Amino acid sequence: MTVAAAAQPTTVAARFSPGWITQLLQRYILHIVVIGLTVGWMLPTIGLLVSSFRPFALTKTSGWWTALTPLQFTFQNYTDVLGQSNLGQAFFNSFMVSVPATVIPVTIGAFAAYSFAWMKFPARNWIFLALVGLLAVPLQLTFVPVLSFYVNTLHWTTSDLEATGIPGLPWVPLWLAHAGYGLPFSIYLLANFFRALPSDLFESAEIDGAGTLTVFFRIILPLSVPALASLVIFQFLWVWNDLLVALIYVGGAPEVAPLTVNLADLTTSLGQGSNLLTSAAFFSMVVPLIVFLSLQRYFVRGILAGSVKG
Amino acid sequence: MAAVTYDHVVKRYTADVTVVKDLNVDIKDKEFMVLVGPSGCGKSTALRMLAGLESITEGQIRIGDRVVNNVAAKDRDIAMVFQSYALYPHMSVYDNMAFPLQMQHMKKEEMDKRVRNASKILGLDPFLKRKPRALSGGQRQRVALGRAIVRSPKVFLLDEPLSNLDAKLRGQTRIELQKLHRELETTFIYVTHDQVEAMTMGDRIAIMNAGILQQVGTPGDVYDHPANLFVAGFIGTPTMNFVPVTTSDSTAKASGFEAKLPKSVPAGKGTLGFRPEALTDRPSADGSNLQMKVDVVERLGSDQYLYGQVGSDQVTARVDPRMKVAPGDTAQLGLDTRSIHLFDAESEAAFF
Numbered sequence: 001m002t003v004a005a006a007a008q009p010t011t012v013a014a015r016f017s018p019g020w021i022t023q024l025l026q027r028y029i030l031h032i033v034v035i036g037l038t039v040g041w042m043l044p045t046i047g048l049l050v051s052s053f054r055p056f057a058l059t060k061t062s063g064w065w066t067a068l069t070p071l072q073f074t075f076q077n078y079t080d081v082l083g084q085s086n087l088g089q090a091f092f093n094s095f096m097v098s099v100p101a102t103v104i105p106v107t108i109g110a111f112a113a114y115s116f117a118w119m120k121f122p123a124r125n126w127i128f129l130a131l132v133g134l135l136a137v138p139l140q141l142t143f144v145p146v147l148s149f150y151v152n153t154l155h156w157t158t159s160d161l162e163a164t165g166i167p168g169l170p171w172v173p174l175w176l177a178h179a180g181y182g183l184p185f186s187i188y189l190l191a192n193f194f195r196a197l198p199s200d201l202f203e204s205a206e207i208d209g210a211g212t213l214t215v216f217f218r219i220i221l222p223l224s225v226p227a228l229a230s231l232v233i234f235q236f237l238w239v240w241n242d243l244l245v246a247l248i249y250v251g252g253a254p255e256v257a258p259l260t261v262n263l264a265d266l267t268t269s270l271g272q273g274s275n276l277l278t279s280a281a282f283f284s285m286v287v288p289l290i291v292f293l294s295l296q297r298y299f300v301r302g303i304l305a306g307s308v309k310g
Numbered sequence: 311m312a313a314v315t316y317d318h319v320v321k322r323y324t325a326d327v328t329v330v331k332d333l334n335v336d337i338k339d340k341e342f343m344v345l346v347g348p349s350g351c352g353k354s355t356a357l358r359m360l361a362g363l364e365s366i367t368e369g370q371i372r373i374g375d376r377v378v379n380n381v382a383a384k385d386r387d388i389a390m391v392f393q394s395y396a397l398y399p400h401m402s403v404y405d406n407m408a409f410p411l412q413m414q415h416m417k418k419e420e421m422d423k424r425v426r427n428a429s430k431i432l433g434l435d436p437f438l439k440r441k442p443r444a445l446s447g448g449q450r451q452r453v454a455l456g457r458a459i460v461r462s463p464k465v466f467l468l469d470e471p472l473s474n475l476d477a478k479l480r481g482q483t484r485i486e487l488q489k490l491h492r493e494l495e496t497t498f499i500y501v502t503h504d505q506v507e508a509m510t511m512g513d514r515i516a517i518m519n520a521g522i523l524q525q526v527g528t529p530g531d532v533y534d535h536p537a538n539l540f541v542a543g544f545i546g547t548p549t550m551n552f553v554p555v556t557t558s559d560s561t562a563k564a565s566g567f568e569a570k571l572p573k574s575v576p577a578g579k580g581t582l583g584f585r586p587e588a589l590t591d592r593p594s595a596d597g598s599n600l601q602m603k604v605d606v607v608e609r610l611g612s613d614q615y616l617y618g619q620v621g622s623d624q625v626t627a628r629v630d631p632r633m634k635v636a637p638g639d640t641a642q643l644g645l646d647t648r649s650i651h652l653f654d655a656e657s658e659a660a661f662f
Contacts, residue, residue, distance in 0.1 A: 200392045200393075200394045200395075200396035201396050201398065203361075203390075203392070203396070204390070204392060204396035204398075204457075205398075205409075206363070206383050206384065207362070207363075207383045207384060207389065207390050208384070208409055208410035208413050208461075209410055209413035209414060210384075210409075214413070218409075219398060222400040
């Protein structure tokens, strides 16, 4: 009885105490800010989506937010985009560019990152520093030297798609370019992640008899799935959405050009066909969305839990 | 099963950073040897050199008759339990224990037999399918032990394996480790900073400080006959009382009392050491009595600790709990001179 009687005034007091207000503010303000940021970030995308379903004439005269009055929807933009004869080829090209251009830098990056993080070799830190420096180099700077190397030294030209010497794989120049552009970041991200793994694990594995490669494949890789998944998403999105690099290295040849080049060709320089860009943008978004959603479950927090703490 | 020998072992990182200085220890076959010392004393480095995780700057380490200085860690036939356990978080308990055997390309049936055997010894059967994160600290610790056991190594290395456990579990595990040592009949080398662990578990204890081995001996040896001031102060709780004295012949004169020494020493300055239990509430037969101005009294039921001043020195006494003392009193205490120690003021080495 005494306990209950004593407890009551405290709860009443607690309800009006500043601590309670702080808690409320913390909870709701945090949510409001997060939701606000999300909405603000998504608004243009939503506008794009709405516009893609509106008739071209209407989009020129009124904003997308008036779409409900009058309600006029059409699939014309989508049928126009999908109706292009070479869309299938472009889609296929995009895959043939994006998948290897993701796998190559992530794989090489993982091996390199392991050596930077856990192996001792001369000038290791200097090389790593140089690598981080490369992150700051704008890729436009590399177009002329790399292209002249491709054309003048290797004689890979866009007019001869078999020039790489590998029949059926005219995307090799693009793979190499994307791998090169993606590697510094791959190595940097993975090396930092690997470095954060507890050294006891490696020492234990060493005593248990695991060699360098075994440690890499049986311990580092399984523990680095979250880092690898995010890196794959980054790199895949970057390559899939890339227009510039594809245009520079393989030009507009429809046999090799990825989706982005194909879609960019829809509009003329005079702005003709700009209505198609809205639906084209959404169409090209499908694959990255699938990639993101399917890899999302690998972002497991606390994957290291239970390994080295008491 | 093998003896381990540290023969003039030195570990130097740079010219002026030497963490292990001329270490010489002979660890016998099947012995439970504890390396103990304050943090940074080089005990872990000594263990890691034996494990093959650190190179040996000078000297030799032998396992059995084999010099292992240039043998890779995996070929030394040792197993190590880490302070952090270092379990592989993405593998089940079973796979964690099977990992070292897989690395040896052992046959499936033999591997299974060994893992199940270790799991039975350690009571891990219900958890074999679980991941480390689903285990308690004590269970993780046993998995780490299991991973060491399955290999049936020549030498077990344990680097502070109990320090991540809570006090109660630590006590239990201490006993289990001793049982395990008896069952496995293998050499154990155990590193700890905790002198209680060292005293309770070790067949012998090697005490290190600042990279230098101070003393090797049985727990009784190092407790009753510390080789120097450091060992005397490090082993035993509460710590030994140290009082500066002037000696002449066979008496030591402190600021507040005089003690009869069991043998005569050269006249000069020194440090007199006596454990709290060397003080009793009965007068000493040889007249080595002292008066303590009591500041604090701690009653623990089985014991009673008195903290106070004798002359100008701080002294702790462990006396009969029935003795009636209150803070502020002056207690008449007798010093049992059979168990006192005298240390040289300069070298800090023990005369006795």
